[in-house]
Structures are given as C-alpha cells and as structure tokens.
Amino acid sequence: MRNHYHFTTPPKRLTRPDTRFDNFSLITANLMPFMSEYQALSDRQPKGTALLVLPSPTSPLRHVYAAVARVLRENGKNVRLYSVE
Secondary structure, three states: OOOOOOOOOOOHHHOOOOOOOOOEEEOOHHHHHHHHHHHHHHHOOOOOEEEEEEOOOOOOHHHHHHHHHHHHHHOOOEEEEEEOO
C-alpha cells in the first residue's frame, strides 16, 4: 500500500522565529464534548507531543489515524496514541 500522506511547507507566519509549537491533539468530532479532558491530557505531555485519540476499533477512521501517527513518527515527532475505550 502506498502512503499518500505528506507534509507541505508551513505558512510563513508559522515559521517565524518567535513562534512556539506546543502539543496538539487529533480527535474525532464525536469526542468534542470531552475536549476538556483531552486538553488536560495533552497539557501533561512533554512539549512537542502529538496526541492522537484513536476511534473505536470498528471505525474506518482508525486506520487513517494510525497512518497519520506513522507519518508523524517518520518525520521525527513524538506521538502518543490513546484509544477511545
């Protein structure tokens, strides 16, 4: 299977020297009511960590999230995976 995911050059304002990147989280839309819990979990991670909350095992998005995690790791990012269960 060929990987179709790739990173592009970020916008200029994101590459300014005074821009600091903290953690970011990737969750499915149905988990938005619980965003404060995932925000707190993300805040406890080391700086620069990508937090991915995997959807249920039957969801087709689970494979997409796993592919995103793999691409982030290949690009040297620290990735933490959590399951929705």
